[in-house]
Structures are given as structure tokens and as C-alpha cells.
Amino acid sequence: MKGRLKGGLALLFLSLLLLGVITIHTVVQIQSYGKLINYVGIVRGATQRLVKLELEGFARDDILEYLDGILLELNGEEGAYGLPSPRDARYQEDLTELNRMWEDVRESISAYRAGLEDGAMLLETSEAYFEQANKTVFSAEAYSSGQSQKLLLICAGMFGIMLLTWSFIFWAYAKKLLLLESTNEKLNDLAKRDPLTGAYQMDIFREEAQRLLEQQREDHYAVLYTDFADFKYFNDVYGYTFGDDVLAHYGGILSAEMREGELFGRVAADNFVLLLRYREKGEITVRQRRADREIEEYLTRSRNGQSISTCCGICCVEDVVEALNIDGFLDRANFARKTVKNGTNPNYVYYNEKIRQRLWAEKRIENRIQEALDAHEFEVFYQPKVLLSTGQIACSEALVRWRSAEGNIVSPDLFIPVFERKFMINRLDQYVFEEVCRWLHRLLLEGKKTLPVSVNVSRLQFYDQDFVHRYVEIRDRYEIPPELLEIEFTESILVDNTPLLLKTVGELKKAGFSCSIDDFGKGYSSLSLLKNLPVDVLKIDRLFFVDEDGREQDLELAHSVIDLVRKFHIRTVAEGVESEEQVEQLKEFGCDYVQGYVFYRPMPQEEYEGLLSHLLLE
Incomplete structure (x- = not known):
């Protein structure tokens, strides 16, 4: 030319x-x-x-x-x-x-x-x-x-x-200028997009979405927040290259679905946001299902029938009574998505009055958490763990409950997500750890029976360089023997940063703490990592014992895990056990401890202390 x-x-x-x-x-x-x-x-x-x-x-x-x-x-x-x-x-x-x-x-x-x-x-x-x-x-x-x-x-x-x-x-010359202008526009547009998926970067998405919302078109707008369920599993099993390929293909599918006046952006990892137009609300789920079916078919062709589900929250602008900008709509769509993630809703959830009330409840919690921490409204409950070989309580897990100033108990399902979202979960962890140390210190001074207590720490703690030093300082200040404290962390940390995990667990062990992995078995971890990870206890996820579908296979898998980790001298705890039948099976499998309603529910500190005193008298 x-x-x-x-x-x-x-x-x-x-x-x-x-x-x-x-x-x-x-x-x-x-x-x-x-x-x-x-x-x-x-x-x-x-x-x-x-x-x-x-x-x-x-x-x-x-x-x-x-x-x-x-x-x-x-x-x-x-x-x-x-x-x-x-x-x-x-x-x-x-x-x-x-x-x-x-x-x-x-x-x-x-x-x-x-x-x-x-x-x-x-x-x-x-x-x-x-x-x-x-x-x-x-x-x-x-x-x-x-x-x-x-x-x-x-x-x-x-x-x-x-x-x-x-x-x-x-x-x-004009054609050259137009070509140059078109090229510049394409380059500028590319600079605004995620190179892997072609989606807009979030700051650009927010800016463009806000502009479109302010134009007040005749069509209605909906904001969608969507991601894949257990996408980390794909990265762990098939590798990050395949995971990136799935995301890139999904980005292409979403891009092909875009119409005039619509956008899609990538938040991070497998999280995407969309701004779609509609005349009838049903159009939204029809379109999103079509896109999700395409990625499922792609996975079926690529990985011999392997499937993946999506979790999508939808916030229709017309359903929101408050005057919000794009960030507010994104928050509500994300909140609706989380109701899919926690298993309380199907894959596509519209933000509604019920979710709105829950959101406002979380907002009220968010406004009070610092005050509640200062007022010591958070209480430590203890759930005993029973040693199967003796049938006696051998230790317990510290769990946090919030008793508000009005005397009401706030469910952890409500306030834990708020602490995580506000990046304050480490403060709550430390609060619980110190309360446990204070209680053990008093029992030791009074000469009462004490048993080891496991305390949960969030993944955020592992990114705090002073985490181990701070916990050692608290323990030593209350003069607690190291064998009375066990640090629990969730299985998902294994994927986040394995080198950091190995380093931190090594420091905890060197400081005298016992270490355990919580919720093991239904997530993303690799059993092969356990041979290099110096943990003492493995807690088998309760989902092995509550899922009726495939129950026999789950139990056999739990049996295999117990047999394997015993070779690494790792003790096992089955959590969420609710029937005697399960207890007998776990005894046959050689499981060390059971934690569940079949024996004890979580109880306030005073009740657990009384239980320990009663056992001492026996």
C-alpha cells in the first residue's frame, strides 16, 4: 500500500x-x-x-x-x-x-x-x-x-x-495522521489494559465506568464481580502457565461479549468486574452463563473433562437506594459474590435487601471493632480435643466470640471478614493469643490443671517480620511453658508463599511452639510439602465428615492421609466430627484426636475451666 x-x-x-x-x-x-x-x-x-x-x-x-x-x-x-x-x-x-x-x-x-x-x-x-x-x-x-x-x-x-x-x-497525509491517531489510540488503550486478559486495569475501569454511569443512558446498568471457585487449585495442580492460559481465554470470551457502552476489568488474579447494560434483569445472567459455559467447554477440551465453576455477584444500579459511585456498586456486587463463595447461594447472586441488611450489619461492625477491642468485648471460647486412645480431653482450640456491650453474641462469620477486609485480623489474633496466655498464667499461679491450647493465626501474620518475636515476647511475659501453646495456620498459606511459610514455621519451632495445619485436605496443599514442613499436627477438614455425596471416598482419603503423615511423625486431629460412627472409624484409621460436637461444643472460658477442674478431681 x-x-x-x-x-x-x-x-x-x-x-x-x-x-x-x-x-x-x-x-x-x-x-x-x-x-x-x-x-x-x-x-x-x-x-x-x-x-x-x-x-x-x-x-x-x-x-x-x-x-x-x-x-x-x-x-x-x-x-x-x-x-x-x-x-x-x-x-x-x-x-x-x-x-x-x-x-x-x-x-x-x-x-x-x-x-x-x-x-x-x-x-x-x-x-x-x-x-x-x-x-x-x-x-x-x-x-x-x-x-x-x-x-x-x-x-x-x-x-x-x-x-x-x-x-x-x-x-x-490525512490517512497517515488518522492511522497514527488510530495507532496512538490503540497503544493508549493497550496501556490501560491488563496484558494477559485484555481487561481494563482497575483504575481505568473505575474512571470509565463512572463516566458511563453519569451519562444516564436509557438502558439500565449492572455491575458484576466474578471469579472462579478454587482457582488456586488449578494453579497448584496444573501450573501457573495453564492458569494464565485459562484467564487469557476467559478475558477473550468476556471481551467478545462486550457491547457499546460496556466495560470489563481485572481486579487481580482470577477476579473480574463488568459493567453491563440491560433492559430486563434476566439478560445479565443469561449473558454471563453463556460466557461461563464457554470457559467450561474450553476446560473440558483442554483437561479431559476438568470443570470449574464461577461465583458472580450482580448489583443492578436501580436496586440501590443510596447515592453511590462506581466503588459503592463494586463493593455491593463483591458482597453478593461472597455469598456464593461461602456456599449460601447459587452461582449468580443479585444484590438485594437481605444482602443490603447484612452489608449494613458489617458496616456497623466495622465502625465498632476498634472500640470493641479496646473494651475487651471479644471473649475466648475453648473447644476440647479428645485423645481417641484414652477418650479424655488432651488439649483445646481457642476460638473468639464477640459479646457486644448489649450482651448479644455476634457470629464470627460476621466480624471475622470485617477484620480481614480492614487488615486488622492480626490484631484480633494477637488479642486472642494474649488472652489465652493471661488465662494460662492465672491457672498456673493458682496451681490448677492446664492443658495445651492451640491458637489460630491468619496468613497476614506470616507477612509480619516481627510476628514470631512478638508472640515469644507475650508468652514469656506471662511465663507460659512453650509446650502449652500451639500455633495453627490454614492450609491456604501453603500456596501463598511456601518459602516464607517454611522460614516462619522454622522460627516458631525454634522458639518452642508446636505448629499445626488447619482445614487440611479440601484445599490446595501438596502432601509432598509435609516432608519438608516441620509441623506437629495436621487437622483434617470437617468436610470429609459432613458431605453425604462421596462419603465413602472421602473417608478413604482421610484414612490415606492419616497413614501417610504418621510416617512423618505428625499427629492428626479430625475436626467437625458429629457421630459415634465417625469416631469408631477414625479410631480404626489411627487418628489421634477428635474435635467436634460428638464430644464438646465450643464453651466459654469459665465453663472450660470448670470442666478441667472436674476432670482433675476424677
Whole structure:
């Protein structure tokens, strides 16, 4: 294309140059043709003067010579006047006749001078010559006029070519500018997008989404917040390359679904947000299901039937009574999504009044958590763990409950997510740890029975470089023997940062703490990691014991895990056990401890302390 443009432009310039040369030549010719007309006219007028003088008795041979010289040049011979000799048939015909008649005039003058002819004959001959001269002048003028028209056409052609040339240049330049502008727009758009999925980066998504919402189109808008269930499992099992491939393919699917006035962005990892238009609310789930089915089909083809489900929260702008910006709508869509993640709703959830009330409840909790921490409204409950070999309580897990100033118990399901979202969960962990140490210290001072207590720590603690040092300082301040404290962390930390986990667990063990992995078995961890991780206890996820579908397979899997970790000298705790039948099976499997309602529910500190005192008396 670029070569053709250059070739076309060169051709236009060559044509313009050729026409310019022709024009200059024609202009010069036209100037000489004007001179030709003048001299033919001179021949006509001078001949009449010559005859008149002859009839008056004045012989003028000089005029005769003058006219002979002009006529010779008119006939193509070189002379002093530089007259042209056009190759025009009509003019040449008239000029030939004029030359013949000039000879008649010369003979008639000679005869008149010799007295052989009277003046009337000479006058008649000159009149005929005058008419022919006139005719020749007209022929020269007609030829000159034709050349002028030709020049006019050439000039018009030149103007047209010049106009075409400049139009071509302007078009090419404009096209180049448009191409450059289009390229810049594409580059700017690419700079605003996530390179893996093609989705807008979040700051750009927020800006563009807010602009679209403020335009107040006739169509309604909905904000969607969606991700995959257990996507970390895919990364862990199939590798991050395949995980990235899935995300890139999903981004392409979402991009193809976008219509005018719609956007999609990527929050992080497998979390996406969308701004969609709709006329009927049902359109939203139909479209999103279609996109999700496509990625499921892609996974089925890629991984031999492997499937993945999505969790999508939908907030329709018309369903929100508050005046919100895009961040507010995103929060509500995300809140609706979380109700899918915790298993209380199907895959697609619309933000509604019930969710709104829960959101406001969390907002109220968010506004009070610092005050509640300062007022020590959080209480530690203890759930005993029973040693299966003896049937006796061997230790317990510390669990936190919130008893508000009004005396109401707030469920951990409500306030724990708020602590996590506000990045304050580490403060709650430390609060519980210190409360446990304070209680154990008092029991030791009073000489009462004490058993080891396991305390949960969040993944946020593992990114705190002073975490181990701070916990050691609290333990030592209350003079608690290291064997009475066990640190529990969830299985998901294994995936987040394995090197950091190994380092931190090593420091905890060096400081004398026992370590346990909570919720093991239904998440993302690799059993092979346990051979390098110096943990003391493995807590098997309660989902192995409550899921009716595939129950036999789950129990067999739990059996296999128990057999394997025993080889690493790791004790096992089955949590969430609720029936005697399960207890008997776990005894057969060789499980060490059971923690569940089949024996004890979580109980307040005073109740657990009384239980320990009673056991001591026995």
C-alpha cells in the first residue's frame, strides 16, 4: 500500500512536469503567433500603401524589398524578423495563394511603371491581394486562437492535476495522521489494559465506568464481580502457565461479549468486574452463563473433562437506594459474590435487601471493632480435643466470640471478614493469643490443671517480620511453658508463599511452639510439602465428615492421609466430627484426636475451666 501511494504520487508529479513543459512551449508559440498575425497584417497594409504611392507617381522599391523579406520568412526561410511558419493546412493554403497573388501585384506594378497597364488594373489587382491578405490574417488568427484554446485546456489539465496532486497529498497525509491517531489510540488503550486478559486495569475501569454511569443512558446498568471457585487449585495442580492460559481465554470470551457502552476489568488474579447494560434483569445472567459455559467447554477440551465453576455477584444500579459511585456498586456486587463463595447461594447472586441488611450489619461492625477491642468485648471460647486412645480431653482450640456491650453474641462469620477486609485480623489474633496466655498464667499461679491450647493465626501474620518475636515476647511475659501453646495456620498459606511459610514455621519451632495445619485436605496443599514442613499436627477438614455425596471416598482419603503423615511423625486431629460412627472409624484409621460436637461444643472460658477442674478431681 505504501509503495503504491509513492508510485501514484511520482506519476502525478511526472505528468505535471510534462504538462508544464508543453505549456511553456505553447506559450512561446502563442507569443510568436501574435507576431505572425501582426506581420501578415503589415503585408496587407504595406501593400495597399505601396500601390497608393505607385498610383501617385512615387515608386518605392524599398517597400517592395521589405514586403519580399517578410513573405520569405512567412514561407519558412530564416530572416531578420524571426517569424514562425505554422503547419496549419488552412493557413498554408491561404499563404500559398497570397504568395502567388503577390507575384501578380509585383507584375502589375512593373507593367504600370512601363505604361503597359493602367491604374485601374493595378488597383483591381491590389484589391484582390488585400482580400487574400485579409483571409490569411484570419487564418493566422484562427490558428492562434486554436493554440490558445489548446493552452487553456493544458492549463486546465495542469490545474486539475495539481488539484489532484494536492488532494492526493492531503488524502495520504490525512490517512497517515488518522492511522497514527488510530495507532496512538490503540497503544493508549493497550496501556490501560491488563496484558494477559485484555481487561481494563482497575483504575481505568473505575474512571470509565463512572463516566458511563453519569451519562444516564436509557438502558439500565449492572455491575458484576466474578471469579472462579478454587482457582488456586488449578494453579497448584496444573501450573501457573495453564492458569494464565485459562484467564487469557476467559478475558477473550468476556471481551467478545462486550457491547457499546460496556466495560470489563481485572481486579487481580482470577477476579473480574463488568459493567453491563440491560433492559430486563434476566439478560445479565443469561449473558454471563453463556460466557461461563464457554470457559467450561474450553476446560473440558483442554483437561479431559476438568470443570470449574464461577461465583458472580450482580448489583443492578436501580436496586440501590443510596447515592453511590462506581466503588459503592463494586463493593455491593463483591458482597453478593461472597455469598456464593461461602456456599449460601447459587452461582449468580443479585444484590438485594437481605444482602443490603447484612452489608449494613458489617458496616456497623466495622465502625465498632476498634472500640470493641479496646473494651475487651471479644471473649475466648475453648473447644476440647479428645485423645481417641484414652477418650479424655488432651488439649483445646481457642476460638473468639464477640459479646457486644448489649450482651448479644455476634457470629464470627460476621466480624471475622470485617477484620480481614480492614487488615486488622492480626490484631484480633494477637488479642486472642494474649488472652489465652493471661488465662494460662492465672491457672498456673493458682496451681490448677492446664492443658495445651492451640491458637489460630491468619496468613497476614506470616507477612509480619516481627510476628514470631512478638508472640515469644507475650508468652514469656506471662511465663507460659512453650509446650502449652500451639500455633495453627490454614492450609491456604501453603500456596501463598511456601518459602516464607517454611522460614516462619522454622522460627516458631525454634522458639518452642508446636505448629499445626488447619482445614487440611479440601484445599490446595501438596502432601509432598509435609516432608519438608516441620509441623506437629495436621487437622483434617470437617468436610470429609459432613458431605453425604462421596462419603465413602472421602473417608478413604482421610484414612490415606492419616497413614501417610504418621510416617512423618505428625499427629492428626479430625475436626467437625458429629457421630459415634465417625469416631469408631477414625479410631480404626489411627487418628489421634477428635474435635467436634460428638464430644464438646465450643464453651466459654469459665465453663472450660470448670470442666478441667472436674476432670482433675476424677
